[in-house]
Amino acid sequence: MNRTGETGEFLIVGGGIAGASAGWHLARAGHRVTLLEAERTPGVHSTGRSSALFSEYFGNTAVRALTRASRDFYAAPPPGFTDVALLAPRGVLALETPGTEAGFEEARESGADAPEPAVEVDAVRALELCPALRPDAFRRALYKPGARDIDVDAAHQGFLRGLRAAGGTVVTGARVVALARRGGRWHATTAGPGPARREGPEAAREFTAEAVVNAAGAWADQVAGLAGARPAGLVPRRRTAVLAAVPPPGNGQAHGPGTGHRPGYAAADVARWPMVTDVADTFYAKPESGALLLSPADATPVPPGDVRPDDLDVALAVERFEAVTTLKFHGLRARWAGLRTSPPDDTPVIGPDPGVPGFSWLAGLGGYGIQTAPAAGALLAVLVTGGEPPPALTALAPRTPLPGAAELPPHCPTQTPVESSEICRKRPGSSPAAESTTARTGRWPPSSRSRRT
Ligand SMILES: Cc1cc2nc3c(=O)[nH]c(=O)nc-3n(C[C@H](O)[C@H](O)[C@H](O)COP(=O)(O)OP(=O)(O)OC[C@H]3O[C@@H](n4cnc5c(N)ncnc54)[C@H](O)[C@@H]3O)c2cc1C
Numbered sequence: 001m002n003r004t005g006e007t008g009e010f011l012i013v014g015g016g017i018a019g020a021s022a023g024w025h026l027a028r029a030g031h032r033v034t035l036l037e038a039e040r041t042p043g044v045h046s047t048g049r050s051s052a053l054f055s056e057y058f059g060n061t062a063v064r065a066l067t068r069a070s071r072d073f074y075a076a077p078p079p080g081f082t083d084v085a086l087l088a089p090r091g092v093l094a095l096e097t098p099g100t101e102a103g104f105e106e107a108r109e110s111g112a113d114a115p116e117p118a119v120e121v122d123a124v125r126a127l128e129l130c131p132a133l134r135p136d137a138f139r140r141a142l143y144k145p146g147a148r149d150i151d152v153d154a155a156h157q158g159f160l161r162g163l164r165a166a167g168g169t170v171v172t173g174a175r176v177v178a179l180a181r182r183g184g185r186w187h188a189t190t191a192g193p194g195p196a197r198r199e200g201p202e203a204a205r206e207f208t209a210e211a212v213v214n215a216a217g218a219w220a221d222q223v224a225g226l227a228g229a230r231p232a233g234l235v236p237r238r239r240t241a242v243l244a245a246v247p248p249p250g251n252g253q254a255h256g257p258g259t260g261h262r263p264g265y266a267a268a269d270v271a272r273w274p275m276v277t278d279v280a281d282t283f284y285a286k287p288e289s290g291a292l293l294l295s296p297a298d299a300t301p302v303p304p305g306d307v308r309p310d311d312l313d314v315a316l317a318v319e320r321f322e323a324v325t326t327l328k329f330h331g332l333r334a335r336w337a338g339l340r341t342s343p344p345d346d347t348p349v350i351g352p353d354p355g356v357p358g359f360s361w362l363a364g365l366g367g368y369g370i371q372t373a374p375a376a377g378a379l380l381a382v383l384v385t386g387g388e389p390p391p392a393l394t395a396l397a398p399r400t401p402l403p404g405a406a407e408l409p410p411h412c413p414t415q416t417p418v419e420s421s422e423i424c425r426k427r428p429g430s431s432p433a434a435e436s437t438t439a440r441t442g443r444w445p446p447s448s449r450s451r452r453t
Contacts, residue, residue, distance in 0.1 A: 008208075043156055052288070270287050
């Protein structure tokens with residue numbers, strides 16, 4: 001074992017946008033943070049494969065509270081966080097297509113209390129927004145003007161860069177394969193990237209800290225198992241995306257009824273289209289990099305892993321959008337799939353584990369992890385340092401720290417590497433780090449406190 005002697009207050013397992021945000025908030029509040037990421041590229045399984053939409057119309061009450069609480073951060077990030085705008089106007093046009101009638105009123109109602117409420121638009125306006133639509137393919141349309149594009153990479157890198165600038169450490173190629181608590185500290189053993197333990201320079205290393213934050217995305221239940229915590233019932237689901245170029249206008253061919261040719265559109269015009277979807281969420285199409293990102297909105301349960309797109313889902317992504325437009329796609333620029341991981345009630349799992357001291361969760365962010373990351377990371381940081389969550393996020397309180405935590409049996413004696421006497425003695429979440437930092441913070445958000453030097 002290569003004992004690096006690297007120590008700190010917090011070990012964060014997982015360098016996707018959730019772990020990066022948590023690390024950013026904790027490090028900026030003056031804590032010593034080490035983030036361990038299994039892969040060479042942090043967030044490669046979900047964060048780096050998203051559709052990059054920030055939508056306050058999405059999700060249940062808790063998700064919306066987190067999204068709303070994240071908006072100001074993304075709209076005006078702290079100085080030095082990034083030098084590009086993170087949000088850009090987009091809008092979403094949700095169609096009532098045959099068979100989706102029941103969803104329209106529900107979508108309108110749930111979009112009514114967004115800061116920029118969803119409004120029904122007629123077919124003329126819908127075609128102004130997206131001229132490629134076929135008027136006979138939908139009966140009604142709902143426009144959600146407040147949805148934004150988000151620069152995911154800039155946000156993710158901003159968190160990681162800020163974490164390092166605040167004195168934190170990011171270690172990539174470090175998969176946590178064992179967690180044990182001894183002498184009041186967590187000991188994390190890591191192996192190199194990939195499924196197998198490596199030899200040589202990528203042999204096992206050990207890191208220690210007072211507290212562990214589980215931000216391992218699709219692997220979060222597995223990491224919880226290493227710590228002796230009960231799983232949160234997280235299910236990773238595969239979502240497919242393809243990038244398809246829209247045929248350009250002209251080509252020297254007439255188009256229209258009887259010609260056999262379909263109209264094309266200039267990339268600059270396509271870039272201004274809203275995301276187009278249906279109210280039942282069976283597909284979406286979103287302008288992206290001069291082309292369209294198409295998805296069949298699939299959610300196939302899969303084990304955690306490096307998922308690849310299924311051919312059928314790729315075909316559905318194209319077919320479902322072609323069915324509501326005059327477009328015909330020829331070839332695809334790219335195709336990929338990524339993981340959206342949620343607990344059964346689709347509410348993120350954030351906060352200290354009730355049964356394992358010094359072990360916390362920031363997981364189960366489903367299809368909302370990008371848009372909720374600033375507030376989710378801030379909430380985690382407050383909860384693990386003994387602060388009070390802001391009123392806007394009290395909707396999450398019943399779920400903090402775990403779904404059904406109240407019904408969990410006491411976690412002692414333990415059958416895990418965790419010291420059982422310690423579990424029984426301590427109040428959940430009252431790790432030394434939590435106790436020592438309660439006095440130091442207690443402000444919301446924790447990042448507003450100047451960092452310790
Ligand atoms: C196609 C698609 C479209 C999406 N669109 C949107 C969208 O428009 N808007 C939105 O808000 N969200 C969207 N999402 C969801 C969003 O991408 C996720 O919610 C978010 O990326 C989750 O972030 P995370 O940090 O929890 O997980 P990840 O990004 O998966 O990060 C977890 C990290 O933990 C690491 N890890 C796992 N096990 C270990 C271990 N043992 N040791 C060390 N490291 C470990 C993994 O390698 C990984 O890098 C989309 C997702 C997909 C797939």
